[in-house]
Amino acid sequence: MLPVASLLILVPLIFAAVTFFTKTKKQAAGLGFLGSIATLGLTLYAYLNFDSSTAAMQFFESIKWIPSLGVNYSVGIDGISMPLILLNSIVIPFLILYSWKEDRDAPNRFYGLILTMQAAVIGVFVALDFLVFYIFWELTLIPLFFMVNIWGGEKRVHASYKFFIYTHVASLIMLLGIFGLFYASWQQTGAPSFDIRELVAQFQFFESSLLRDAIFLSIIFGFLAKLPVFPFHSWLPDAYTEAPTAGSVLFILLKIGGYGLFRISLPMLPNTGSPELIINMLGLLGAFSIVYGALVALRQKDLKRMIAYSSLSHMGFVVLGSAGFIALSVSGAMFQQFSHGLIMSILFMSAGAIQTTTGTRIINNLGGLAKRMPKLTVLMMVGFMASLGLPGLSGFIAEFLVFTFSYVNLPGFVLFALLAIVITAGYHLWAMQRAMFGVYNAKVGDISDINSLQVFSMGVIALLVIYFGWNPSPVLNMMITNSEAIVSLGAAVGV
Template identity: 85%
Template structure:
């Protein structure tokens, strides 16, 4: 069998390196598309050969790297990582097509950074060694920083540095937690290892409950800041809104924060010194994020900034569902990551197309765009309806699972989250009505509809939103299998 996990990292990295040396825009875009299509082929191969009935690690590879420190090159794929790998592999080639006709400086660096970002994110998803995990985790910062800083909006410098500082500081706190976990386990067993599964298994034997909580909270902080969860979210609106369209889509594909909750935090949770208190804290932060993000989205005048705050709100479901600690609430949180990546890709592509054609993203300055941009209006409506949770689309499946099954253990926090449903519908419908319908604003001039490549890219994602909304089983089944394994650990520990 192919070493798929390694190839999923190596292929986009190789194509990224080649793309950086491209001489023309066509060469750069072509190499970007080819690299992303090969990666998509590998992801589909992994998916077709994936066994959804087991929570065991598949496509496993392990080679010693630095034996004296217990560092190894260990990778694998399971039901937690497979859907996110598939999400990235599907969206990236469509993003390259979407950006194909856009004019920008240094296209070789632009497409090369997209592929570098894809390799780094997939590296996080397949890494089973904390040393590797952290290398790939930090590597994701570099493409996003340059994507915003070089091709972003007027406030790109401020947004890029704010993003880098906020998330890097949180990553350093997480690194301290990883080192604490490593050294405590080394002292316990006498054998150094950075193997994620081994360190999680040893975590329960640490004698000090205070030490366990300190390590756990340090690692959790790094994940919450990357999701981002309130109150660690303030880097997101600036970074998302100032990034170019491709950068904004790359940000929403950056699901490593939520992934960390499922891969590391939930398996460690039962063995912390105070698991019930931590569950309550996570539930509170998740529900407040949902409501707070919706309220701030409601008052935005900039369409792209509204979508950014909407992302804060919707990612709150990931934290809340994780804290629910019911197999289907955790599955709903996992599915929300997959769904959110598809939906937000449509919305940021829509906002980018409007800004490129109309010259503004200010909602009050738009109006009647559906007359000039009917193709965009249809696809954008699908994205908005999915984002507000219309039944039959992916957003409904994820939110229904999280709210319904988190209520079992966290009824109060679910009630807080429910308050956001009407607000969420309000800002989506209000924005759509003001921007796309009504009387056309003649001051916008001769606005052009999206081109054929953009129609294709966005339509494919919209169809996936509809398909997985009607038939979530292809990705949800593997999530449920792993969620049941995670929750059984908590049940066995009496949490």
């Protein structure tokens, strides 16, 4: 069988390296698209050969790297990582097509960074060794920093450094937790190992409950800041808003924070010193992020900034569903990550098209765009309706699972978070009515609809949002299988 997990990293990385040396925009975009299609082909091969009925690791590879420290190059794919690899591999080719006709400086670096980002994110998803995991985790910072810093808006320098500093400091705190886990396990077993599964399994045998809590909180802090949730979110609105459209979509595809929750934190949670306290803490953070993000989105005048805060609100569902610690609530949190990536890709592409065409993102300065941009209006409406959780679209499935099954263990937090449903519908419908309908604002000039490549790119993603809204099982089944395995760890110790 093909070494799929390694190839999923190497293929976009090789194409990225070649793309950096291209001379023309056509060459850079062409190689970027070819690399993304090759990655998509490998992903579909892995998906079609994937067994959703087992939580076991598949496509496993392991090579000794630093034996004296127990470091191995170990990679594999399971039902936690497969949907997120699929999400990235689907969206990236359409992101490149969407950007095909855009004029920008240094296209070789632009498309090369997109592929570098894809390789780094997939590297996080397949890594089974903490050192390999952390290397790819930190590598994701580089393309995103330059994407904002070089091609971003007026405040791009501030936004790029703020993003880098916030998330890098959080990553360093996470690294301290990883080293604490490593040394405590080494002391316990007498053999060094950076294997994620071995260290997570060994965590329960640490005698000091204070040490277990300190390690757990250090590691999960890095995940919550990267996700992000309130109050670790302040880098998000600036970075998402100032990034170019492609950069905003890449931020949306950066699902490594939520992935870390499912891969590392939730299996460790039942064996912490204070599991009930931590569950309530996560429930509070998740519910408050849902409501806070929706309230702040409601008062935004900038369309892209509104979408950024709505993303914060939606990430609250990931944390709330995780805190519910029931197989279907955790599965809903996982599905929220997958669905959110598709939906927000449409919305950021829509906001980018409006800014490029009209020269503004201020909602009150728009109006009546549906008369001149009917294709964009339809696609944007699909994205907005999915984002507010309309039944029949993928966003509804995730929110329904999180609310319904988190209520079993966290009824108070769920009832509080339910307030966001009305607020979320309000800001989406308000923005749509003000920007796309009503009287056409002649001040934006004589504008035209999005081009055929943009229609195709956004249209395919919109169809996937509809498809997974009616038939989530192609990815939800594997999520449920792995969620049941995670929750069973808690049942064994009475959590």
